[in-house]
Structure formats: C-alpha cells, structure tokens
Amino acid sequence: MDVPATGNDVKGGGVPMDNVKEWFGYDSLAFFGKVNASISHELKNVMAIISETTGLLGDLSEMARGGTPLDPDMLTSSTESIIEEIQRGFTIIRQMNRFSHSVDTPVVSVDLMEILDLVRNLSGYLSFAGKISLHAIDGVTPMATTCPFILQAVIYQAVVCSFQNTGPGTKLELSILSQNNSTWRILFDGFCPKEFDVFPDDRIKRMAASIGVSIHSDREANRLEIGVPVSMEGLAAQPGAPEMPAEEDSLRNRP
Amino acid sequence: MNPENAINILLVDDEVKFLTAVADRLTLKGFTVTTATDGDAAIEAAGKGGFDVAVVDLQMPGTDGAEVLKILKQKHKFIEIIMLTGHATVDSAVECTKLGAFKYLEKPYDFDKLIEVLKDAYHLRMQKKFETNANRMEAIQRLSMGQSPLGILKELAKLDDGQK
Structure with missing residues (x-):
C-alpha cells in the first residue's frame, strides 16, 4: 500500500489518519463484534456458575433452618468456587479491556509478543479452541510499528480457522522470527492443512494488505507464516531493530 | 422431597462447576440427576435409557x-x-426449535424458571407417551381382529420400534 512518510495529519508511522479510519471498516467491525460476543459468552458462563453456586448456598441455608445439618465441606467448596469464578471474571475483563484499547491508537509501536498473547487469550474463549504455545526470541523484543487492531484480526482469524477444523484437543505453536531487518515472521506450526485452501479469504487478504502484512503457507510443514513489517513506512528498517539471521538459518535453528 | 419432582434428568455442560452446582441444587429439590461433561458422554448415558x-x-x-x-x-x-446457552442468537434458537428442543434458556437464568420448564417438559413427555399408548392400544385391538398370532407379533414389533 502507498504510505506517505510525512504529513501534517499523521499518526505514528507516518500514516495519514484518513487512511487509518478507512481501514476500520466493516471487516474490522465484524471482527470486533465477533470477539466481543465470545467474551460476553465467557462472562455469562462465569455469572451462571456464581448464580447457581450462591443459589445452592441459599438452598442449604433454607434446609438448615428446617433442621437439616449443614455440610461444612459443601460450604467450603461453594465459597471457593465463587472466589475462583470472580477471579476468572476479572481475568476475562482484563483481556476485554486490552482488546478494547487496541483501537485507541490506530498505528503504534507494539511488542508483537503482546499481540500474540492477547490473541491466545481471546481465542481461548471459543469452545472449539485448542491450546496455543508462544515462543519468544531470547533477549529480543519483536517491536513493530503497525496497526495492532488489524494485525490482531488477521492473527486471530488464522487461529480460529485452524482450530475450527482441528478442535479443542489440538495445539498450535506460535513463534516469532526475524526474516531480515524489515520484517518479522510469525510462524504457526500445527496449522490445519485443510485450511490452506480457504485461508486467507478475501476479507483477511484485504485487512492484511492494508497494513503491509503478507501471508504464506508451507503445506509440507503444516506451517502458516505471517510477515509483519517492522515499520509501515515503506518497510524501512527501524533504528534499533535487531540483527536478523538469514531466512533459512532462522528456520533451520527452530527447535 | 416433593414427589412431583421425581423426574430423571440428564444434565450436560462442559463447565464442570456449573454442572455440579445445578446438579446439587436439583438433587436437593428431589430430582434424579445424571451429569455429562461433553456431548459424546451425554449420548452414551442416554443410550442406557430412563x-x-x-x-x-x-x-x-x-x-x-x-x-x-x-x-x-x-x-x-x-x-x-x-437447551441452555450463554450465547443466545435468533438463529441458534430457531435451529434448536426446528430440531425439536422443548425450550431454549439463556444463562444465567432464574433457577425457579428452570424447575418450571423441567416440569412442563416432563408433563409434555407423559402426555405424548399417554397418547402414543392409547393409539397403540387401539392399533392392537384392530390387529387382534383377523390376524394370525405371528402376524400380530410382527405388527406389535413395528409398533414398539422407537419407544425407548
């Protein structure tokens, strides 16, 4: 995409604000709605457990009034369950808050591991999702100046597509490597091979292209690769970007 | 214990804490509850009948x-x-109704409402069984006229199909 380097009406990365607003179109809104629906579903489960457990305590109190002795173990397990669910609720709300604030600054310098961590947590609210393992690069923080919200959308959809076919018992390994001094590579090992024919669809392609993100598949290795520019300014190298190993070496050295 | 609550319930949910709390509450009210934490276990449990x-x-x-x-x-x-759901949509409600669900409740729901719906569902079940049995008796009476004993047995087997 054509991204001017300078201008008066720019936000981080030298991207015109008007362009950024255009990216947040229907596709982004649909993603935002989908994720929020999954979060609300998870919160409803938490509320339902608290509701039923407090109801149980009420029933036990009522029975005690009628002369039935109370079972202390039942009281303990019920109160513990309520405390655990409240903590679970707080954790969900924290993730919802992170996600909601990801649209605050359309283009910003972000740690890609933070993005992957949020996607891992959000996808965990889907009933069909499996486990995601994240692998960081030792001693390097993979910073990129990008649109975190759209990048999240692309990565989230890749995860969802894979798990929709493989199911809850499966595992995806996500790691970040550097291809050169202008691009980070996010690798999805264990990506469902069936999805290579349908992912990315036109919608995801549009979103990825809007922030200069590339998507490649390696069918033999069951691996999806997402290339994220270190900067959206013509993919130029950023000051302080780490020294990158050659592409083949970085792949060969993977555990 | 309210004898009206003597209903055999199969309770299915992957949220174990929710399942346990609801099962405990229903049991305290006199219902007989069997739990399953996934769909396959539910189908297997239902296969045993009752x-x-x-x-x-x-x-x-x-x-x-x-x-x-x-x-x-x-x-x-x-x-x-x-059906219970934490994610109610018009589409899913319509789909469940088409598939024959008695009721579609959204979590979190009022427990008294669940009890009411359970009793209504049980009454409908008993009504359907009664009507089917009455129809069956009529059919047997018709069969007994002009059929050989073997013919009657064959027709009875057909009538019994799917009664579990």
Whole structure:
C-alpha cells in the first residue's frame, strides 16, 4: 500500500489518519463484534456458575433452618468456587479491556509478543479452541510499528480457522522470527492443512494488505507464516531493530 | 422431597462447576440427576435409557449441543430437551426449535424458571407417551381382529420400534 512518510495529519508511522479510519471498516467491525460476543459468552458462563453456586448456598441455608445439618465441606467448596469464578471474571475483563484499547491508537509501536498473547487469550474463549504455545526470541523484543487492531484480526482469524477444523484437543505453536531487518515472521506450526485452501479469504487478504502484512503457507510443514513489517513506512528498517539471521538459518535453528 | 419432582434428568455442560452446582441444587429439590461433561458422554448415558428430560448446553467442544439434541431426539422418541446457552442468537434458537428442543434458556437464568420448564417438559413427555399408548392400544385391538398370532407379533414389533 502507498504510505506517505510525512504529513501534517499523521499518526505514528507516518500514516495519514484518513487512511487509518478507512481501514476500520466493516471487516474490522465484524471482527470486533465477533470477539466481543465470545467474551460476553465467557462472562455469562462465569455469572451462571456464581448464580447457581450462591443459589445452592441459599438452598442449604433454607434446609438448615428446617433442621437439616449443614455440610461444612459443601460450604467450603461453594465459597471457593465463587472466589475462583470472580477471579476468572476479572481475568476475562482484563483481556476485554486490552482488546478494547487496541483501537485507541490506530498505528503504534507494539511488542508483537503482546499481540500474540492477547490473541491466545481471546481465542481461548471459543469452545472449539485448542491450546496455543508462544515462543519468544531470547533477549529480543519483536517491536513493530503497525496497526495492532488489524494485525490482531488477521492473527486471530488464522487461529480460529485452524482450530475450527482441528478442535479443542489440538495445539498450535506460535513463534516469532526475524526474516531480515524489515520484517518479522510469525510462524504457526500445527496449522490445519485443510485450511490452506480457504485461508486467507478475501476479507483477511484485504485487512492484511492494508497494513503491509503478507501471508504464506508451507503445506509440507503444516506451517502458516505471517510477515509483519517492522515499520509501515515503506518497510524501512527501524533504528534499533535487531540483527536478523538469514531466512533459512532462522528456520533451520527452530527447535 | 416433593414427589412431583421425581423426574430423571440428564444434565450436560462442559463447565464442570456449573454442572455440579445445578446438579446439587436439583438433587436437593428431589430430582434424579445424571451429569455429562461433553456431548459424546451425554449420548452414551442416554443410550442406557430412563431419562425424562435432558438439559443440554449449546456450546461445547467436540459434539456440540445442537448435535446432541439432534441425536437424542432421533434415538429417544419421548425425551424432552431443554437447551441452555450463554450465547443466545435468533438463529441458534430457531435451529434448536426446528430440531425439536422443548425450550431454549439463556444463562444465567432464574433457577425457579428452570424447575418450571423441567416440569412442563416432563408433563409434555407423559402426555405424548399417554397418547402414543392409547393409539397403540387401539392399533392392537384392530390387529387382534383377523390376524394370525405371528402376524400380530410382527405388527406389535413395528409398533414398539422407537419407544425407548
């Protein structure tokens, strides 16, 4: 995409604000709605457990009034369950808050591991999702100046597509490597091979292209690769970007 | 214990804490409750028979609630099924109704409402069984006239099909 380097009406990365607003179109809104629906579903489960457990305590109190002795173990397990669910609720709300604030600054310098961590947590609210393992690069923080919200959308959809076919018992390994001094590579090992024919669809392609993100598949290795520019300014190298190993070496050295 | 609550319930949800709390509450009220934490376990438990009503969570990993509903309705003619969901949509409600769900409740729900719906479902089940039995008796009476003993047995076998 054509991204001017300078201008008066720019936000981080030298991207015109008007362009950024255009990216947040229907596709982004649909993603935002989908994720929020999954979060609300998870919160409803938490509320339902608290509701039923407090109801149980009420029933036990009522029975005690009628002369039935109370079972202390039942009281303990019920109160513990309520405390655990409240903590679970707080954790969900924290993730919802992170996600909601990801649209605050359309283009910003972000740690890609933070993005992957949020996607891992959000996808965990889907009933069909499996486990995601994240692998960081030792001693390097993979910073990129990008649109975190759209990048999240692309990565989230890749995860969802894979798990929709493989199911809850499966595992995806996500790691970040550097291809050169202008691009980070996010690798999805264990990506469902069936999805290579349908992912990315036109919608995801549009979103990825809007922030200069590339998507490649390696069918033999069951691996999806997402290339994220270190900067959206013509993919130029950023000051302080780490020294990158050659592409083949970085792949060969993977555990 | 209220004898009116003597209903055999199959309770299915992947949220174990929710399942345990609801099962405990229903048991305290006098219902007989069997729990299953996934769709396959629910289908297996139902295969043993004896359930009046199943309460099934819609969104579960693996075999989901809609699939469980479909299979239970196919295999067990008289079972009534109440669907639970934390993610109610018009589409899912319509789908569940088409598949034969008795009721569709959204979590969190009022417990008294669940009890009311369970009793309504049980009454419908008993009504359907009564009507089927009455029809069956009529059919048997018709068969007994002008059929050989073997013919009567064959026709009775047909009538019994799917009664579990």
